[in-house]
Amino acid sequence: MRPPALRLAAASARSIRRFRTIVPSSTSSPSTTTRTNRPLTSAVLLNHQLVPSSSPRRSYHSTTHPPPPGPFTPVESAILSAAYQHVPTHGFTPEALALGARSAGYLDISATVVPDGVFGLIRWHLVTQRLALAGKKTALFGAEENKLVPGEVARRVEALVWERLMGNKEINSRWQEALAIMAQPTYVPASVKELALLVDEIWYLAGDVAVDPSWYTKRASLSAIYAASELFMTNDRSPDFQETREFLRRRLGEASEIGDATRSVREWVSFTASAGINVLRSKGMPI
């Protein structure tokens, strides 16, 4: 039995909203790893909000029931999958959506049935990339299931996060624009929920079955590390994103070495928040 991801999403949504107001203005560039801003005094906040609830826990990844139908109807999938092909050249924009509608054999106006417009296209990327991870599991780890030596879960987490980051390769140059859209107040809850689902999926595929008090901290740290790495990657010009890979390794290493997960969560959330805010400022958002 696993705690529902939604609860975590709601909690993180709350904390993100508060970070938007708490985080002191900082000039650290997204591409630097030095933490120049003051650490947040938010350990209490995080602890408080990530406490497991006693409400009945629903199995999130059921192995006996078929997965719930995806969030996209057939016409939505047709338009969005076609529009997605235009993202590398046109970004997550109305252009890409209308071109998608055209390539799917419809009219320019047809794309306007997609809920939330360009955010719908971003959500398509998030959902399809998340769902694609499961199919890569065997290729990454082979078929053998039950022999998880110590350290193996951590190795798998890194491999899966890397796999997911590589899912951004094609649209990496467009991802900062997408983050700016995701940060619009209307879309923050849905964006945070997607991040929580991704992290949940990664722990699950890595074979982590522990349901203990560390459940929430593990997920919160991985969310923070993933978000920071993704943002780092948008400014990474190194061949094959080697710098991003190193960045990711360091972050994961620190998180496990320190042991005090709360501290690393706090640091990485503050890094991500300040770096994220800088990205948004550079996109002209008044924050």
Next chain:
Amino acid sequence: MAVLRPALSVPRALVQTSLRQSPRCAVSRRLLSSSSSSRSQNNNAPPTTPEYAVPDPSRPTHFGFETVTEAEKRERVAGVFTSVAESYDRMNDLMSFGWHRIWKDHFVASLNPGFSPLSSSSDPRSPQHILDIAGGTGDIAFRMLHTAHVLNANPSVRVTISDINPAMLSVGKQRSTSLPASQQAALSFVEANAEDLTRTTPLLTSTSSPSPVPPQEIPSESVDLYTVAFGIRNFSNIPAALREAHRVLKPGGVFACLEFSKADKFPLFNTLYKEWSFRAIPLIGQLVAGDRDSYQYLVESIERFPSQTEFRDMIVDAGFVVAGEGYEDLTGGVAAIHKGMKPR
């Protein structure tokens, strides 16, 4: 709370009684039960028209909380809008607390008429034909033209404003004279019943001769975007109107509807809103416009209109496909936007 109850219990009881009598109710129940399967399916061929979607002047329907025939409803709705045509804006403001302008802006922005992606072909701005049904006073049509011609710099978008009521159309025609000439040239006004778009007549201006113009058909597959704002709940036969929308739209064309809806996801807010609409609005209608009955009808017709999901299922039943839930709530569900696409 105890004070609120008597006012609300009367309409409730009426709703239930007349729902039981109404043959339409059986339809929506059937639609509901089949919704999960039909929603995801791609009805390529327009479905054969079921009996309930064929207009029948003698079939019972509702006029507010009364049960009347379809023909009677048409006449009485005409009466309502002829009498409120002049005070129409005030009425909308009352019903929506002034929000209707914002809803209309959002509705039009979400449809982004005239938008075309830049492409290598010679002229990227493709022409579009928008049909604004029950467009009365032109509120939606003028916004569409502004977005298309000005914001999207696409002058090859034209809008046909259609309404069953010449009094409402005349108000719209009158207002359109303050638009730029290029936008006026892209507008046309036709009188038509939304349930039968095969017979439309151009609006006769007072100066033109009263010689009868032969009715014209809005051709099948000729429209890119069909809009109807705050109109559809007044129709005598909504399934018939949805099928006409399906007929005139091109494959890929979009049906978009803005209408008052159900705010019942927020019970307290809903109670207050109903209290306001059932008690205050008819009274205000009487004081301000000297016309209590018309305003009473408007309030009741909102109460009578199907819920968001029921209406979505009616749209699917008429052959459209939807994305996501098929609708978007505005202001907690006081109004909602429904969209559907005609599949190929």
